[in-house]
Amino acid sequence: MTASPRRWLVLALAPLVAVTMSVFAPASPASAEPGDENSTTKSGSAAPDEGKQDALLEDVLESTGRRYLAAKNAIQKSSKTQLDLAVQVKQAESRRDLLLPQVGKIAGQQYRNGGLSTASFLLDSPGAGGFLDRAISLEELNALNDNKLRELNDAIDEVSRTKARLDQEVKQQKNNVLLMQKQKEAADKALALVGGPLTGGFVDATSKVAAPAPRDKNGDFGPQSCNVDDPTTGGCITARTLHMYQEVKKAGFNRFVGCHRDGGPFEHPKGRACDWSLEKSGFRKHHNNDTLKYGNDLMAFLVRNADRLGILYVIWNKQIWFPTRGWSNYHGPSTHEDHVHVSML
Known part of the structure; x- marks a missing residue:
């Protein structure tokens, strides 16, 4: 009969020690999951392809326009996603805040009954039946705290993950705003160089680069004689x-x-x-x-x-x-x- 109480004591104390360490150990922040890189900014961050000598300006303008609209659509989608994620963050924070006092209360009870007082709690029981009842009670208390701790950690992780996704969406949206501006500037510049509607886009997207003409000592194109x-x-x-x-x-x-x-x-x-x-x-x-x-x-x-x-x-x-x-x-x-x-x- 001596081995049995000792075995129950070990079983009862082991989870108590683990739980108590979990409660009072400093929490490490949850690492953010990698964001989805296969988005518009990946394919839209590059300028329009102007390397082809046989490409017409209308081709470049079409490509620029498509990338502009793709970035605009991505921004609209991202705005909706950000709203959804903001709601999820609030829900996760509420769940976390609800669990914190519950876990703290159970942890306080275990702290007061922990260490040597736990052995006294078990060994002072009247008879083998009382010892067993108290061991089961302590084990149930540990199990309850384990579950609450797990729920709390899950809630904290969910807050971190959702905030990371929200940060990624905000960053992605900023990139798409810059991409829209870049595509607009590229189209404006391309049109301005060739007179806008003057060519109807029916012109090579690029031209050969001319060798620079000589300048004077001041770097200017000074007057020259017809000679x-x-x-x-x-x-x-x-x-x-x-x-x-x-x-x-x-x-x-x-x-x-x-x-x-x-x-x-x-x-x-x-x-x-x-x-x-x-x-x-x-x-x-x-x-x-x-x-x-x-x-x-x-x-x-x-x-x-x-x-x-x-x-x-x-x-x-x-x-x-x-x-x-x-x-x-x-x-x-x-x-x-x-x-x-x-x-x-």
Whole structure:
């Protein structure tokens, strides 16, 4: 009979020690679960693909638009998810707060009955039957506290996990807001460079990069004299105009072009302008996809390389472009629907 009470004492005290240590040990924060990285920001964080020389601007604009709408939809979905998670956080916190006093109360009872007083509680029982009853009572108390502790830990973990998911949603939403802004800026910039509706998107998304024209010692495009032979008319042009002419040719625009022209206003008599025709000879208004796209692509090359070449302005298809103001309607003597005009600094 001596072994039996000793065995019950060990069984009763073991969970009590474990539970008491659990109650008073410092709680470690629950680690956040990894967030879902397969979202819009992963595929939308990159800028539109502008590496393809054969891609049209309309393709880039479509891709930009789709990514913009995808990010917008993700933001709307994320806002709803955040509301749902906020409710779940409140519910988990309420459950945790409800369990805290219950666990504290049971832990206090065990603390008061713990240690040597527990042995006294068991050994002072009258007879074997009383000892067994008290051992069972203590074991049930331990089991009850174990369950409450488990519920409390689960509640605390749920609060941590839900808050981590909410933080991830907030971060994801911020990324999508930035992505929307980036896509909008990319579309605005792409359209601004080629005159918005001027080309209808029927223009190469990228242009070749021109070699930069020489600048003066101050880094500026200073005035130049018309003292270089014009390869198009036999007149004279500036060295900067010749450089622009050569770069446009290297970029693949090899149809008819005329630069110097005697008389008249503006830059032609000064050797600082060229008219790039859409035809192999002479001038004719654009009348098919080939001539329209040739004019669009040539205009885009000049505008995109304006700072590198020292371009003053470009006129094409009833529109004029200045570096300082972008595109606006042009109402000069020529509609410039049959050629692209470029004037140099």
